[in-house]
Amino acid sequence: MVEIDYNNVVSDVIVGYQPSLFCGNAVEAGKGKLRLLSLFSGCGGMDIGFEGGFICHKKSVQSDWVLRPVNDDWVQVRSTMFDTVFANDILEEARKTWVGYMSCRKNEAHEIFHFGSIVDYVKRSQDGNNVFPDNIDIVIGGFPCQDFSVAGKRKGFDSNRDHNGKLRDIEVPSEETRGKLYFWMKQVIEITRPKMFIAENVKGLVNLGDVKDIIQQDFSSADENGYIVLPPKVLQAANYGVPESRERVIFIGVRKDALNDTALKALSMDIVPDEYNPYPKKTHSYKLDEKGLLPTVTCEDVLCGLKEPDETQDPSQKFYSRAKFMGAHCQGQTEIQLNGVGPTIRSEHHGNIEYRRLSEEHGGQNLAELNAGLKERRLTPRECALIQTFPPDYTFVRYKGYSKVGYEVSPSGAYKVIGNAVPPVLAYNIANRLQELWPKYFD
Numbered sequence: 001m002v003e004i005d006y007n008n009v010v011s012d013v014i015v016g017y018q019p020s021l022f023c024g025n026a027v028e029a030g031k032g033k034l035r036l037l038s039l040f041s042g043c044g045g046m047d048i049g050f051e052g053g054f055i056c057h058k059k060s061v062q063s064d065w066v067l068r069p070v071n072d073d074w075v076q077v078r079s080t081m082f083d084t085v086f087a088n089d090i091l092e093e094a095r096k097t098w099v100g101y102m103s104c105r106k107n108e109a110h111e112i113f114h115f116g117s118i119v120d121y122v123k124r125s126q127d128g129n130n131v132f133p134d135n136i137d138i139v140i141g142g143f144p145c146q147d148f149s150v151a152g153k154r155k156g157f158d159s160n161r162d163h164n165g166k167l168r169d170i171e172v173p174s175e176e177t178r179g180k181l182y183f184w185m186k187q188v189i190e191i192t193r194p195k196m197f198i199a200e201n202v203k204g205l206v207n208l209g210d211v212k213d214i215i216q217q218d219f220s221s222a223d224e225n226g227y228i229v230l231p232p233k234v235l236q237a238a239n240y241g242v243p244e245s246r247e248r249v250i251f252i253g254v255r256k257d258a259l260n261d262t263a264l265k266a267l268s269m270d271i272v273p274d275e276y277n278p279y280p281k282k283t284h285s286y287k288l289d290e291k292g293l294l295p296t297v298t299c300e301d302v303l304c305g306l307k308e309p310d311e312t313q314d315p316s317q318k319f320y321s322r323a324k325f326m327g328a329h330c331q332g333q334t335e336i337q338l339n340g341v342g343p344t345i346r347s348e349h350h351g352n353i354e355y356r357r358l359s360e361e362h363g364g365q366n367l368a369e370l371n372a373g374l375k376e377r378r379l380t381p382r383e384c385a386l387i388q389t390f391p392p393d394y395t396f397v398r399y400k401g402y403s404k405v406g407y408e409v410s411p412s413g414a415y416k417v418i419g420n421a422v423p424p425v426l427a428y429n430i431a432n433r434l435q436e437l438w439p440k441y442f443d
Contacts, residue, residue: 006399007100007408009313011382011392013305014055014074019104019393033083034438037132037192039118039141039185041087043097043417045390046140046200049427053079053105055391059297060241060425062283065432073304074392080431081438085133088114088121093413100409101394122187136192138434142200142248142422143182182215189222195258195442196278197227198430200422203234203247212249219253227253228267233279235426238286242423243297244342244387245286250430252278254441263441276440280433286341300338302386309380315397316382319411321350323378325362335364336379342387345379347419350412353378381414388418389425 010017038047048054058066058075066075084106087098095115102109114121125131182199189197199219206212212232220229230252237246254267266276285293309318326333332352336342346352358364359376379387381396390396396414400406407413 004313006313006315007395009315010395011314011386012307012312012317013302013386014070014392015305017055017070017393034081034137035133035135036082036084037136037139037188037194038084038087039139039188040143040181041089041098041113042091042094042142042421043390043394043396044087044101045388045421045424046142046198046427047084047087047098048101048391049422049424049429050082050140050431051080051084051105052077052082052428052431054424054428055393056241056389056425056428057297057302059294059301060243060389061428062294065428073301077428080428080435082138082431082435085112085136086114087112088116088118090115090117091417093409093417096398096409097394097396097414097417100398101391118181118184118188122184122191125191126187132188132192136194137196139185139189139192139194139197140200141185141198142420143185183218186219186222189219189227189253193223193226193255195255196434197251197253198434199251199253201249203249206232206234206249216251219251222253223255226257227255228259228264229253230267230272230278235279236286237423237426238296238341239282239284239288240280240429241284241294241297241425242341242387242389243299243302244345244389244423246344246388246423246426248422248426250279254278259441260443267441276437278434278437280429283429296341298339299336299342299387302389303338303383306383306386308374309377314382315399316385316395316414317380319397320356320380321353321378321411321415323350323353325355325358325376326351328363332378333362334358335366336387338366345384345388345419347416350378350415353384353415355379356383381411381418384415384418388421389423390418390421391424 036050041047055070055074055076058073061077065077067078069075095113099109099113121131185199216229216232220227232249232251234247234249237244256264263276266273283294284296286296306317309320312318332354335355335358343354356377356379357366357369360370364370385396397411398408400408
């Protein structure tokens with residue numbers, strides 16, 4: 001009997017896929033590219049998107065972004081000019097999933113990912129240690145969002161969790177509490193002096209008093225007021241080929257002394273001319289009536305072809321949250337609309353994971369599947385990942401060795417990192433826009 005390597009079984013939607021043909025030459029990674037430093041990296045949604053070269057549904061991207069087809073529905077997109085040389089997170093699940101996926105792309109993935117608090121890394125750097133790589137071109141990071149999210153307690157700057165995510169009895173929040181970790185991203189920007197930085201957070205931050213303005217001003221003051229920080233913009237992921245209603249606020253900063261005179265003048269204007277605006281233009285028509293946009297990508301597009309959990313060998317599809325139905329008044333108690341975009345994929349709490357299908361008793365609408373004998377269940381980690389536009393060859397649930405006894409990354413851990421992530425296709429849109437403007441800004 002041949003033992004299956006369950007750590008490398010990919011999604012059913014790309015059966016027959018040969019990783020060796022698509023993951024690229026890891027030895028050559030990084031040659032002649034712009035050096036990217038990633039903070040609060042999680043399982044790498046931003047990093048994957050900024051580097052490109054990943055697999056996604058063909059409906060999610062413009063045709064000229066496609067490098068080659070994988071099958072009738074899935075494609076590999078072109079690589080960008082960005083290359084991750086430093087990544088960081090405090091979650092063990094993030095380290096294992098990030099390194100597991102990126103090892104196909106980079107021989108040095110284990111050395112690139114740094115496990116621990118960015119606060120500690122900054123302090124070590126300030127003490128004279130060589131912590132961060134030289135010649136960084138761009139810093140990206142989604143600083144922790146739980147304290148700004150409408151799905152959380154919205155403590156904002158008054159968070160009572162420390163920089164390692166631990167709940168503490170903190171009377172007076174400081175720069176080291178979770179709600180102010182963007183401050184440490186600013187410190188990394190001052191240490192590495194990149195030409196650009198991209199900071200990301202939840203839309204809820206915009207509506208939390210003057211938090212957005214304070215963060216924008218603080219980022220602007222980096223390196224003695226050395227950066228232009230454009231007014232942050234909320235991007236709806238579904239307008240960029242993601243089959244999910246997910247809104248994120250994006251801060252973009254550009255170092256003044258790196259810009260050429262024309263770009264400096266343009267980016268300093270109250271209204272930045274379109275030809276210099278770094279925010280990506282919408283590509284898909286979610287709730288929009290604009291000509292020239294691609295049709296909305298739906299859940300059915302990306303989930304079509306998946307086997308049910310009891311039929312698959314994909315460990316990320318075999319398991320799903322068994323949290324009981326808690327009534328329609330609670331979060332996560334509705335089923336996804338297959339012919340529309342999915343709800344925002346949430347992190348951690350199993351009762352928040354949306355349903356793939358509900359029973360008729362609980363208001364389920366997918367009668368064809370119910371009549372075919374398919375049972376009520378919540379989304380699997382694989383389904384959450386595909387809705388987030390993570391590549392179908394990304395192994396999230398990872399067994400220890402090749403056996404089923406225990407996990408390296410459990411289904412719970414997979415849910416956590418997937419729900420915390422930036423959709424790679426959204427990040428790819430941002431990266432392509434910056435790649436287009438880079439010579440216009442700096443040459």
